[in-house]
Amino acid sequence: GDWVIPSPPSSGTWQTFVVKEESVWHKIDKSCPMEYAATITVNPLTALRMLEDFVSLASAGDSLVQNGATSIVGQCVIQLARHRGISTINIIRDRSGSDEARENLKALGADQVFSESQLNVKNVKSLLGELPEPALGFNCVGGNAASLVLKFLREGGTMVTYGGMSKKPITVSTTSFIFKDLELKGFWLQNWLSLGKVKECREMIDYLLGLARDGKLKYETELVPFDEFPVALDKALGKVGRQPKQVITF
Amino acid sequence: GDWVIPSPPSSGTWQTFVVKEESVWHKIDKSCPMEYAATITVNPLTALRMLEDFVSLASAGDSLVQNGATSIVGQCVIQLARHRGISTINIIRDRSGSDEARENLKALGADQVFSESQLNVKNVKSLLGELPEPALGFNCVGGNAASLVLKFLREGGTMVTYGGMSKKPITVSTTSFIFKDLELKGFWLQNWLSLGKVKECREMIDYLLGLARDGKLKYETELVPFDEFPVALDKALGKVGRQPKQVITF
Structure with missing residues (x-):
């Protein structure tokens, strides 16, 4: 039969059989890897909406800054921005393996990748080189990593918070606010989906899956048979091994 | 001769004689007290622009929250909001004389006045009574007083920072940001004035001076002869007595 996903996304897909109105399903091109079809409406959709909804970036020549750049949203932001000619400045944690993480992000198209400790300088903007000062920043960490995003932003820039991994405010x-005229806002995909944008949602899914099919949007997933669900859960929670996105197969 | 003030406001009015293009002067109705004409383009203009530029408040039935409510901007906000049927929730410092400050603000039209310690409760919104949750907040203090403004705001509300009296971030x-969808922005009158809004500026001056002339916009000023400039300076800096706005006369 056809491959379909619910659009707008809804809960309740973890079912062997389900009957719903035809209108809630969106048919997927089978040439797209199944694991992308299964995950496209989560992190990639967040990345795309955040790029579109806050600041009108020039199609080329502008830049953005983000922390938590190794997250799947972060990886999608890098690739979607690069696709439009927008440069990205990426901030990652200091930890073992950060050199490898840096190379992985550069391979995806990241222009600059800094660990937090590298940004412990008086004027972070001196590190921008030829890149323009970013007008848009994404924060999914909080604490010092959020302050670093703010430091990079140009006058009048906007920082969008979509997560708080460090659990710090x-x-x-x-x-x-007064002299640099920064704006701080938040993004939550569920809120956007509740706005009834059925048509836009399907267009975005097709756009993102098209990029995935063509190899222009990549992120690591791991297909796990349902029988190994407990292991997948441990991996997703970070108790075992690395943490690629776990996709359960039936 | 006529009374004039420079509009848009400019520096350099501290002069016995000055010759400038007629276009930079705005003629003032002499029935308006001189001390208001001399100060109208500073704090009252800030209050008016902040009411207009950020959130479309319903002409009646909406509310706003502000800290630093005893400042002249704060007093103007209370009166300008009241004039439009917008309720104000006002936060003041805990200090000797706060009861008197509360009564003064209520006399200007404040709906609610709380000292910071009164807001040390689990759910500040339980204190709103019949007032609607505010969609707009003004912060000129920072620190805990800013957090209190954020706590009062309704989902999707905006806090505008225009000062940092506590020197705390x-x-x-x-x-x-994510679940309450708050927005944080800044306001600086100098920035607004640099936008070349000559006509709007004059209309606002006339509007505000009209209110002052009719007794609908009040704030305390003290007229000081030029000879007593050193005392006026000490008062303005808070070294002597209370701190009404010092207006020097020649």
């Missing part, structure tokens, strides 16, 4: 100086 | 939780 965001601290902002008064001058950032 | 603003701390924001990740959930405020």
Whole structure:
């Protein structure tokens, strides 16, 4: 039969059989890898909406800055931005394996990758080289990593918070608002999906899956048979091994 | 002769004689008290622009929250909001004389006045009574007083920072952005004035001076002869007595 996914995304796909109105299903091109079809409406959709909804970036020549760049959203941001000619400045954690993480992100198209400790300098903008000051920043970490995004932003720039991995709040100086005219906002995909944008959602899914099929949007997933669900859960929670996205097969 | 003030506001009015293009002067109705004409383009203009530029408040039935409510901007916000049927929730410092400050603000039209310690409760919104949750907040203090403004805001609300009297930064939780969808922005009058809004500026001056003339916009000023400039300076800096706005007369 056909491959379909619910669009707009809904819960309840973890079912052997389900009958629903035809209108809630979106047919998927089978030439696209199944694991991308299964995950496209989560992290890649978040990345795409955040690129579109906040700041009108020039199609080429602008830049953005993000922390948590190794996350799947972060990886998608790098690739989607690169596809439009937008440069990315990426901030990652200091940890073992950060050199490898840096090379992986550069292979995806990242222009600059810094670990937090590398940004412990007086003027982070001196590290930008030829890149323009970013007008848009994404924060999924909080704490110091959020402050670093703010430091990179140009006057009048916007930082969008979509996660808080460090569990630390965001601290902002008064001058950032008054003299640098920064704006801080939030993004939550569920909110966007609740706006009833059925048509836009399907167009975005096709766009993203097209990029995935053509090898222009990549992120690591691991297909796991249902029988190995407990192991997949441990991996997803970081208890075992690395943490590629776990996709259960039936 | 006529009374004039430079519009848009410019520096260099501290002069006995000055010759400039007629176009930079705005003629003032002499029935308006001189001390208001001299100060109208500073704090009252800030209050008016902040009310207009960020959130479309319903002409009646909406509310806003602000800290630093005893400042002249704060007093103007209360009166301009009241004039439009917008309720105000006002946060003041804990200090001797705060009861008197509360009564003064209520006399200007404040709906609710809380000292910071009164807001040390689990759910500040339980204190709103019949007032709607505010969609707009003004922060000129930072630190805990800014967090209190954020706590009062309704989902999707906006906090505008225009000062940092406590010299402490603003701390924001990740959930405020993602799940409460708050926006944080800044306001600086100098920036607005640099946008070349000559006509709007004159209309606002006339509007505000009209309110002042009719007794609908009040704030305390003290007229000081030029000879007493050193005392005026000490008062303005808070070294002597209370701190009404010092207006020098020649």
